[in-house]
Structure formats: structure tokens, C-alpha cells
Amino acid sequence: MTSPAQRPPLFRSGDRMIAGVCSGLAAHLGWPVKYLRIGMALATLAGGAGFVFYAWLWVLVPTADEGARRAARPPASPIAPAVSSPSPAANGFARAGGPPSARRPAPWFTGGRFQYGKELLLGAGLLFVAGILVARQLGVDLPLGTLIPAAAILGGAAIAWMQLDETRRAGLVDKTKADQAGGWVRLGAGLALVVAGVLVMVSGSGSWEQTWLALLASVAVLGGVALVLLPWGLKFWKDLETERAGRVRETERAEIAAHLHDSVLQTLALIQRRAGSEQDVVRLARAQERELRGWLYRDQAADSGHLADRIKAVAAEVEDTHGQVVDVVSVGDTAMSERHEALVQAAREAMLNAARHGGGAVSVYLESSDTGSEIFVKDRGPGFDPEAVPKDRLGVRESIVGRMKRHGGTAVISSGPSGTEVRLSLPAAAAGQDERNGEGRP
Amino acid sequence: MNDAGTARDAGTRRSVRVVVVDDHAIFRSGLKADLDSRIDVVGEAGSVDDAIRVIAEQRPEVVLLDVHLPGGLGGGGREVISKSAQLLGSTSFLALSVSDAAEDVVAVIRAGARGYVTKTISGAEISDAVIRVADGDAVFSPRLAGFVLDAFGTSPAEIADDELDRLSARELEVMRLIARGYSYKEVAKELFISIKTVETHVSAVLRKLQLSSRHELTKWAAERRLL
Numbered sequence: 001m002t003s004p005a006q007r008p009p010l011f012r013s014g015d016r017m018i019a020g021v022c023s024g025l026a027a028h029l030g031w032p033v034k035y036l037r038i039g040m041a042l043a044t045l046a047g048g049a050g051f052v053f054y055a056w057l058w059v060l061v062p063t064a065d066e067g068a069r070r071a072a073r074p075p076a077s078p079i080a081p082a083v084s085s086p087s088p089a090a091n092g093f094a095r096a097g098g099p100p101s102a103r104r105p106a107p108w109f110t111g112g113r114f115q116y117g118k119e120l121l122l123g124a125g126l127l128f129v130a131g132i133l134v135a136r137q138l139g140v141d142l143p144l145g146t147l148i149p150a151a152a153i154l155g156g157a158a159i160a161w162m163q164l165d166e167t168r169r170a171g172l173v174d175k176t177k178a179d180q181a182g183g184w185v186r187l188g189a190g191l192a193l194v195v196a197g198v199l200v201m202v203s204g205s206g207s208w209e210q211t212w213l214a215l216l217a218s219v220a221v222l223g224g225v226a227l228v229l230l231p232w233g234l235k236f237w238k239d240l241e242t243e244r245a246g247r248v249r250e251t252e253r254a255e256i257a258a259h260l261h262d263s264v265l266q267t268l269a270l271i272q273r274r275a276g277s278e279q280d281v282v283r284l285a286r287a288q289e290r291e292l293r294g295w296l297y298r299d300q301a302a303d304s305g306h307l308a309d310r311i312k313a314v315a316a317e318v319e320d321t322h323g324q325v326v327d328v329v330s331v332g333d334t335a336m337s338e339r340h341e342a343l344v345q346a347a348r349e350a351m352l353n354a355a356r357h358g359g360g361a362v363s364v365y366l367e368s369s370d371t372g373s374e375i376f377v378k379d380r381g382p383g384f385d386p387e388a389v390p391k392d393r394l395g396v397r398e399s400i401v402g403r404m405k406r407h408g409g410t411a412v413i414s415s416g417p418s419g420t421e422v423r424l425s426l427p428a429a430a431a432g433q434d435e436r437n438g439e440g441r442p
Numbered sequence: 443m444n445d446a447g448t449a450r451d452a453g454t455r456r457s458v459r460v461v462v463v464d465d466h467a468i469f470r471s472g473l474k475a476d477l478d479s480r481i482d483v484v485g486e487a488g489s490v491d492d493a494i495r496v497i498a499e500q501r502p503e504v505v506l507l508d509v510h511l512p513g514g515l516g517g518g519g520r521e522v523i524s525k526s527a528q529l530l531g532s533t534s535f536l537a538l539s540v541s542d543a544a545e546d547v548v549a550v551i552r553a554g555a556r557g558y559v560t561k562t563i564s565g566a567e568i569s570d571a572v573i574r575v576a577d578g579d580a581v582f583s584p585r586l587a588g589f590v591l592d593a594f595g596t597s598p599a600e601i602a603d604d605e606l607d608r609l610s611a612r613e614l615e616v617m618r619l620i621a622r623g624y625s626y627k628e629v630a631k632e633l634f635i636s637i638k639t640v641e642t643h644v645s646a647v648l649r650k651l652q653l654s655s656r657h658e659l660t661k662w663a664a665e666r667r668l669l
Contacts, residue, residue, distance in 0.1 A: 297543045329588035329621045331596060363584060363623025369596055376622040418628065 011064040012057075017120075021057045024064075149197040156193030263291055283323045290316055307340050307373060308333040311366050314348045322355035324362060332368035340373065342407040343426045347375045349399040350422040354379035358420065372427035380419040400424070457482040458576045461500055463493040463522065464508040464538070469561070473506070476565025481572055490514025493522045502533060503576045506568075507555065509539040509546045518546075523553040530554050534575045538568075544589050552652050557581025579641045580648040587621040590651055609647060616643045 013023035022040055026033040043050025132147070199214050267288040274280040308330040315326040334340065347364070354362040358379025365376040396413065400422065404411040409426035460481050464470050465488045474483050485500045487493035490513040497505055505526075509519040517524070523535050535555040539546060540562075547558050556575045559568060560583060571581045582590075594609050596618075609617065612633075619629045626644075630637045 297541070327584060327623070329584045331588050331591040331621070361623075365584070365588070365618075365622040367591070367596060367618070367621075378623045421622070 010061055012061050014064060018054075019058045020063065021054055021061065024061060025057070149200040152193045152197030152200075156190040156195075156197060158190070259295060263295075264288060279323050283320065286323075286325060287316075287320060290319070306333045306335055307344070307368055308366060310336060310340075310344045311347060311364065311375065314344055315351060315362075315364055318348065318351040318355050318362075322352070324355040324358070324360075326351055326355065326362045326364060328364045328366065330366040330368075334368040334373055337429070339407045339409070339426060339429070342403050343373060343375065343409065343424060346400045346403045346411060346424050347377060349396075349403075350375075350377040350424070353396065354381070354420065354422075357381050357384070370428060372425060374426075375424040376421060377424075378419060378421040382417065384415050384420065458504055458572055459484045459500070459502045460504045460506060460572060461485040461487065461493075461496055461502040462506045463487045463496075463511065463519075464506075465489060465511055473565075473568070476568065477572070478566060478569045481569055488512075490518065490521050490525075494525050497522070497526050497529065497533065501529065504572050505533060505535045506538050506572065507535050507550070509537055509541055509550055519550045519555070520553040523550065523555060527554065534578070536571060536575045536581060544592070547586060548589060548593070548651070551586070551648070554652065556648065557583075558586045559583050560585070574641075578645075580644045582617075582620050582644055582647075584621050584623050587617045590647060591617050591621060594650070594654075609650065613643050613647050616640060617647060620644075 008027055010028040011024050012020040013027060014020060015023050017023075017037065022036045023033045025031075026036045029036075040050045040054055043053065195218065196211075196215070199218065200211055267284055271281050271284050274284070308328075311330065312328050315328045318324070319326045336344075351362060351364060354377055358381035360380040363376075363378045365378075367374045400413070401411045404424055404426070407426065409424065411425075412423045414421050414423075457480050460477070460483050462470050462473055462483055463486070464473070467488065470486050470488070474486075477483065484502055485496040487496045488511075490511050492513070493505075493507070493511065494514075505522075507519045507522060511518045511522065514521045514525075519535075519537055519539075523530075526533065535550070537547065537550040537555040537558040538561055539550075539558065540560065541547070551558060556578075557571060557580050559571050559581060563571075563583075574581050590609075591614070596614065615633060616629055619632055624632065626637055626640045630640045633640075
């Protein structure tokens with residue numbers, strides 16, 4: 001995002017004591033965090049300047065996450081893949097997931113650093129109270145009538161404002177309802193504290209009776225105002241919701257339009273230009289179909305980098321290079337490992353052979369379970385005799401059979417007049433023989 | 443999947459009466475041209491409401507039904523089947539789709555379709571599939587077989603908690619072979635059984651797919667927002 005000479009933008013950092021202002025500022029200025037924090041604390045002692053500055057930054061500076069969202073770039077543009085690149089899986093749909101999860105800030109109250117900070121704050125508050133008590137003991141006359149309400153207002157406001165912090169809100173969405181209820185309780189407690197503090201301050205006397213009356217009156221007034229404003233408030237809220245829903249729809253539509261433009265229209269243009277070559281047209285159409293399918297039906301939850309995805313990517317690559325349809329059906333999935341990479345490479349070799357010599361569509365079936373993974377690659381070509389393949393031909397012997405053996409798996413090739421099938425089986429690590437190996441023997 | 447029907451039925455039966463339901467006129471005419479002489483297209487429809495009307499009028503043996511259709515309550519092919527349910531005894535539905543999504547496919551199957559084929563298969567293959575459905579058999583594409591294996595699990599029945607909830611070892615074998623791209627004839631040869639037996643197994647699997655309340659199936663369906 002920045003060239004080295006530039007300063008990183010000012011964001012509130014996820015590595016925080018209170019709200020990440022100091023560490024964000026430190027990153028922005030390139031100064032050590034410790035000094036900034038000490039400086040901020042010293043400035044607070046100087047008539048509260050540091051406190052005000054901190055609060056001001058807290059309110060106005062976005063977190064790194066919000067900043068990233070604000071600066072969200074337009075979607076990457078996958079161009080017609082058949083002509084540009086052999087692996088469209090790589091250039092397509094990375095944007096679907098939103099900002100990478102690694103950048104999510106730690107939830108407000110569970111972040112390790114902050115728990116520490118909370119205790120610090122509590123300790124400071126207790127020390128402050130203790131100081132006041134000691135001072136009273138020593139006979140210093142402190143204006144308690146002003147101090148306590150002021151402390152109440154400050155505390156209440158802090159509690160309520162924490163609710164409004166964006167990161168906290170994001171955290172709330174993720175958590176359970178119970179926590180949201182907790183949020184409301186905190187908001188209510190904050191409000192009550194502030195109201196009580198203001199009342200006591202305004203009434204100026206510590207008289208309980210008077211305060212009680214004033215409290216009742218003000219609650220009644222507040223209730224009346226709320227009653228009057230409620231319909232407007234609701235309407236405003238509803239408008240806001242509709243507008244937001246509309247915006248979401250609009251964004252979705254724009255994304256679809258962008259995708260169709262970048263991929264489908266480009267492909268259609270290419271097809272028109274190459275209408276003469278049947279093979280090119282078929283290849284373009286098939287590649288576009290595959291991309292669109294991936295975009296429309298992709299399981300959002302599925303992690304890429306798993307076996308099924310790798311096999312599909314390899315099949316797509318074979319399809320592009322040989323212009324032969326390769327259909328992949330997969331059942332179950334498993335995480336990749338070095339051994340699975342060998343399985344993928346062996347399967348790729350089998351698909352290449354099938355596309356080269358088979359003629360017609362190639363069927364690939366992948367089944368993964370706890371006991372292991374099996375891949376079947378079938379074509380409908382004239383078939384060949386595996387024994388008759390010359391010893392020096394590396395394709396089948398080395399890339400498929402040998403590779404599978406080296407990684408503790410097996411490869412069986414059966415060929416007949418109605419086609420050839422390669423069966424690759426890789427038992428789960430150290431599970432010994434795959435007992436389902438004998439299934440469907442010829 | 444392109445041989446059993448031809449071999450068995452060639453010349454022995456009259457043509458099958460078919461209604462084609464798809465919202466793209468180009469696709470309908472292309473399909474009509476592709477279907478061979480054993481198929482007699484007696485009606486066409488392009489929306490849910492048209493389809494229900496034409497099917498009720500024509501009483502075809504087989505309906506070639508697109509999964510995604512405009513009109514009606516927005517239920518597409520599934521809605522057509524459920525609203526023509528009183529005809530299910532005499533009319534069979536063969537789902538036809540460009541969609542790979544499990545929810546689309548399994549939804550029409552559970553509504554009562556006898557099979558599912560993708561729109562990319564050849565005219566001869568579609569014709570065979572129509573004949574097979576007209577004979578009361580089920581038509582499984584490799585992908586549908588894959589969905590079934592996904593939903594029912596790949597280990598054979600051990601504890602028969604409910605007969606509908608698991609596939610037998612034989613049915614699993616058949617499903618696996620179909621998923622691997624074998625035709626019914628090849629499956630029969632591979633397992634040393636007759637094509638008729640293969641068809642019986644496939645029909646049994648179809649019934650289980652339609653009727654099972656298997657926990658995994660409902661969970662699987664719910665995850666994909668089927669229910």
C-alpha cells in the first residue's frame with residue numbers, strides 16, 4: 001500500500017492497551033510505542049490534555065480493518081482464461097471472501113493485552129480513591145460533592161462509549177446473544193451513571209430526597225420525549241435499513257455485472273473473432289463455463305488448497321491444453337500433504353494420457369475418506385496393453401505407477417476395447433493397506 | 443449410458459410421448475432436433491404455469507424438465523413436479539439442468555423426478571435416458587451419483603436402523619461405478635450382473651434418495667439450504 005519512504009497511514013492498531021491509539025500513532029510516526037504511551041500519560045497529568053487528545057483520536061481514527069474496508073479496491077478482473085492462462089482457478093475468485101481473516105482485530109475484551117490494560121485501569125481507579133481517602137484523613141478538604149458526580153459521569157460515558165467502538169461492535173456480531181444482552185446492560189448502566197452524576201451535580205446538594213425527586217421528574221420527562229420521538233425514530237431506522245439493503249443489492253449487482261463483463265463478454269468477443277476454429281471455440285466456451293460455474297456454485301466454506309480443489313484445477317489445466325472435456329466428480333475431501341501432491345501429479349499424468357489417447361470425455365472420480373483417497377481416471381479410447389508399453393517410456397511406468405508406490409499407494413491400470421481406467425489409491429498416512437482396494441475388481 | 447436402452451428397445455416399442463419444458467426457445471428447438479426417432483415431442487412449455495397446463499393436457503409419458511424456470515411461485519422444476527403430482531403414476535419427469543449445484547439437483551429428485559442429466563450430453567444419450575425413464579427406470583449421471591455418495595456416506599450399511607437410511611454394499615458399488623463414468627452396461631459387466639439388476643439397484647437408490655429422512659441427508663440438505 002505504501003512505498004518505503006511514505007509513512008504508513010494512521011490507523012488504530014490491533015495491538016492495544018486501551019483502544020490502540022498509541023500503537024497506531026507509533027506505527028504512523030515510527031516512534032517506539034513505550035515513549036508515546038508515557039508521553040500520553042504525562043500529558044494527561046497536564047490538565048488532562050493527553051486524555052482529551054487520546055479520546056479525540058479514538059473517535060476519529062479508524063481501525064486498520066475499517067480503513068482497509070474504506071479503501072476497498074474494485075474486484076480483480078479475471079479475463080477470458082482459455083487464452084490467457086492455463087490455470088483459471090488461480091486468477092479468478094479470490095475476492096469472494098472479503099478481507100483476509102488474519103486482519104480481524106482481537107475482540108475487545110478477550111484480547112490478551114487489553115485484559116491487562118483493564119486491570120491497570122481498575123488499579124489506577126482504586127489508587128485514586130485510596131488517595132482521596134488518605135487525603136481526607138490528613139485533613140485536606142476535597143470537594144467530594146463535585147468529584148463523585150464527575151467520576152460517575154466519566155465512568156458512565158466510558159462504559160457507554162465502549163459500546164460504540166467499531167471493533168467492539170464487530171465482536172458483538174460474532175458472539176452469542178447473551179453477550180449482546182451484556183452489551184445492552186452495559187449501555188444501560190453507563191446511561192444510569194451519567195444521568196445520576198449529572199443530576200447530583202446540577203442539584204448541587206447531596207440530599208438524597210431531593211435527588212430522588214429530581215430523578216423521578218427527569219425520568220418522566222425523558223419517557224415523554226421518547227414517546228413523542230419514537231415514531232420518527234422508528235421511521236428513520238426503517239429508512240436506514242431499506243437504504244442499507246438497497247446498497248447491498250446494488251453492490252452485489254455491480255459485482256455480478258463486473259464479473260460478467262470481465263469474463264463472459266470477453267469470451268464472447270473472443271469466440272466471435274475465432275469463429276473459424278471449432279476447437280478454439282469449444283475450448284473457450286468450456287473454459288468460460290468452468291469459470292462461471294466455479295463462481296456461481298463454489299462452496300464458500302470450502303477451503304482452497306484441499307485435494308478436491310487441486311484435482312479440479314489440474315483437470316481444468318488438462319482440459320485447456322488438450323481441448324478435451326474432463327469431468328470431475330468428487331466425494332469427500334481431505335487436506336493436502338506431500339503424499340497427496342504426489343497423488344495429484346499421478347492423476348494429472350493419467351488425465352493427460354486419457355486426453356491424449358482416449359478421445360471423448362474423460363471421467364475423473366475422487367473419493368476421500370478417513371481410510372484414504374482414491375482417484376479413478378477413465379476414458380473411452382481404444383485402450384492399450386500396459387505390459388506392452390516400452391520400458392523406456394516414462395509416462396505410465398514412472399509418473400503413475402512408480403510415483404504412487406514411492407508414496408505408499410498403488411496404481412492399477414486396466415485397459416480394454418471400451419476404454420482405459422487408471423485407479424490410484426493412497427491410504428491415509430500409516431494406515432497400512434487400504435481395505436477398499438479390492439472394490440470393483442475387473 | 444448410451445447403449446442399454448438402444449439395444450433392448452430398438453424397434454420393439456412405439457415412440458415415447460414427451461413434453462419439453464425449458465425457458466429458452468433456442469434450447470427447446472435444439473433439443474427437439476437432437477432427439478431421435480423413438481421420441482415424439484407432443485408439447486413444449488417455457489414457464490412453470492405453461493408447463494403445468496401442457497402436462498395436464500397432453501399427459502405425456504416423460505417430461506424433460508429444466509430445473510430453473512420462471513413463473514409460478516418461483517419454485518422452478520420442483521414446483522412443476524409437485525403441482526403435477528397426481529400424474530406421477532403415468533408421467534415420469536427427467537430433470538435437465540446446466541446447474542451443478544447439489545441443492546438444485548436433489549430438490550427436483552426429492553420432488554419426484556426419475557433422473558437427472560446435464561444439458562451438455564448428446565442427443566442420443568438424452569434419447570436413451572428418456573426411454574429408460576419411460577420404462578420406469580432411473581437415470582443417474584456421474585455427478586448425481588457423486589451427490590448420493592456424499593449424502594449417504596461411502597461405507598456400506600452395517601446397522602440397519604432404517605432401511606431407507608443407508609445404501610447396501612451392492613448399491614454403493616453401483617453408485618461408485620456410475621460416478622466413475624461407467625454406463626449401466628459397463629457396470630453390469632464389471633459386477634457380473636445383468637443390466638436389469640443394475641437398473642433395480644439404481645431405482646432402489648433413487649427411492650432412498652427421495653424418501654429417506656436420514657439424518658445426514660437432511661443435515662446435508664439443510665446445509666445447502668434445501669429444506
